[in-house]
Amino acid sequence: MADYESHSYDVIIIGAGGAGLRAAIEAKGRGLNVALICKSLLGKAHTVMAEGGVAAAMGNVYSEDNWQVHFRDTMRGGKMLNNWRMAQLHAQESPDRVRELEGWGALFDRTKDGRILQRDVGGHRSARLAHVGDRTGLELIRTLQQKAVSMDIDVFMECKILKLLQDAEGRVSGAIGYWRPTGEFISFTAKAVVLASGGVGKSWKYTSNSWEGTGDGHAMAMWAGADLIDMECVQFHPTGMVWPLSVRGILVTEGVRGDGGVLRNSDGKRFMFDYVADMFRAETAESEEEADKWYDDHTAGRRPPELLPRDEVARSINSEVKAGRGSPHGGVFLDIASRRSAEFIRRRLPSMYHQFMELAGVDITATAMEVGPTCHYIMGGVRVDADTTATTVPGLFAAGEVAGGMHGSNRLGGNSLSDLLVFGRRAGMGAADYVEGRTGTPTIDHDELEAVVQESLKPFTRETGENPYDIQRDLQEMMQSNVGIIRTGSELEEALVELDKLVERADNVAVKGGRVYNPAWNLATDLPSMLTVSRSVTLGALNRKESRGGHTREDFPKPDPEFGKVNLVLSQPSGGGMHGEIKISPEPLLQMPDDLKVLFEETK
């Protein structure tokens, strides 16, 4: 057997975004031996791109805000499909997690009396997002990164994990991967593994996600026997750039709307007033005058409809474009120029200003932006226990975007960054508790390891075969048109057939050149997870015969109360990796205790 570089740790953490870093800090703080592994350089994960802010009911701007209101907003935003316990812990703990960052060097924007300033975004009743201009994610990841570095946590950068390894009892006991800069393989044994690998957006054509968002963690968890839930719940953010084509999908922060930006169609009309669902009517403004008063004083009027939850806004934009009232490049107009001073816009939204100026040649202080929906975030993910983040496989924990449940069928803006902090910490604690109670030294199966290595090298052995970029492009186009923002049964059926063909093609990928920093090979090794995750999303979408949150079925346009009571659980009972059969079955949601149920009855 070949000899590979190998390491042994108490806990390995796969992913160095906000969730992974926060987990590493916690586990290291417990005195454990911790490794942090990521595909890019440290500090470049998706978290760095987050713009608008981090949600926490600190009540710095509206003192009446509290965790119950945040909890209620989160559950309603998720159309009640959320794991209530996660939503509760998240609402209760996020204020402390945000304040803790200040002790580690973060510098948030301030209120007049020197506290952390909070901004409005959709679905939150109160101004709740702590932020730094529109580069909050950068502040968050850099703060955590600097803290982790100061704790001497071992970091393996540009190292891709291919598969989790398990011992004879099925406990997760390590992982195998390779260094991207050298192409050499590396194995880890560990008493516990935390997945913090982020999202899946790269399988769609128009997305705000980077090359990293291939769903490796979702796929590896399922391959190892863990359950995934509600994978059909994918968030299309209402405002991505639409032009030039090459930047289509790049995010325009919701902070634009929170700070006064409004959506208009080609007639100049603020069309969102026409799309207020019954569930939100009582708290949404009826006229432009009423809405405009709200920005300065939330008691003077009700919320503008532009700040409805993202699923509502994205669908409305989609309808306007379909009705022929879109902008020249197939979006709608997002107008802050006519509503706020140039100085205000540049101060509050500096990176949006920069982004449009440089990439589209548009000055957002003078002209409206063209925007349209972009694949952004997955609410579904690995099924976890709320308190410990334990998955259904012993020794495996998951936090951040890779974990499911917290956001139900739709996530509110700012609730991801806070999710990373709250559940990243809990993953570190959960893994540490597990390690302390675990007996025996972890062992890995070397035959399995060798099989993974050989499989991943096959593309080099084929003289002719498929170009991995072609497969990726075809997958993205197929998912965009068949499993996009509006879905229907026949197209989803078709998608499953197409996925079979794509898997077959992926079996025949050929790559030239060496293993040193070879992006074609790197992509070839991403395809199995992209295909596994795409199939999971498609199966979920086909089986959830209703519309709820981020999942919209043209053939079942309304929410169905029966589906509102279940999670769709996906698993691979007989293994098989990207070829394995995926089983899907509904299971009842966790039951919310009565003292929390009251919160929803009062306000109906």
Place this chain on the structure above:
Amino acid sequence: MADVTMRIWRGDDKGGQLVDYRIEGNEGEVVLDVIHRLQATQAPDLACRWNCKAGKCGSCSAEINGMPRLMCMTRMDQLPAGPVTVTPMRTFPIIKDLVTDVSFNFEMAKRVPAFNPPPAPEGGYRMAQVDVERGQEFRKCIECFLCQNVCHVIRDHEDNKAHYAGPRFFIRYAELEMHPLDTNDRRELVRERMGLGLCNITKCCTEVCPEHIKITDNAIIPLKERAVDAHYDPVAWLGRKITGRKKRSADEAAALRP
């Protein structure tokens, strides 16, 4: 649209050469878009780094027509007509094609003594917006390392890397030094062990910073002034002795790190 010629450095740590590629141009594209299309069609193993495609992550640094820039923020239609030359950052060892070994920067990050605030009062720290703004300017840094790449102190003298933090880390020291809550004194450390004195304020770093951070004016020069104060100003020193020093000394702070 008309075809464009991309002249890209291909090679590894053993050497390489510029290779020309012809490819059609598309409206509104940035250099990184064209590189991506080359990867998907003509050069699948062409190595480059990227993540955000929007100037936020600092991954895609390279030299475009000799100018250090982010590939994702450089519009093709704003470059002069003719071939577009893309080469890796010069100051760091080559891994492959446009990808360099930037580990020097991560090593320097480890040597920064950690932020050390007093315990937080009930309800969190209070800081005024004006006081956080100075630090916020430096915290805009996306770690593209373009400033490190152009600084002649390391570009021309490889051996300086052992004792020269470079502009990216001077702003980090400045940020901590100006942080309303920090209690570590890093002034002598940055002067004596991080090579602040080697910087002769050429401002090349400021010129290339994609975040428009005024590295020299707002960080390096004030830091130099403060470091001099720390060293020579007996009154300030005496003052600290008498009033009970609030900050840890440079030696104490340095001892906290490798």
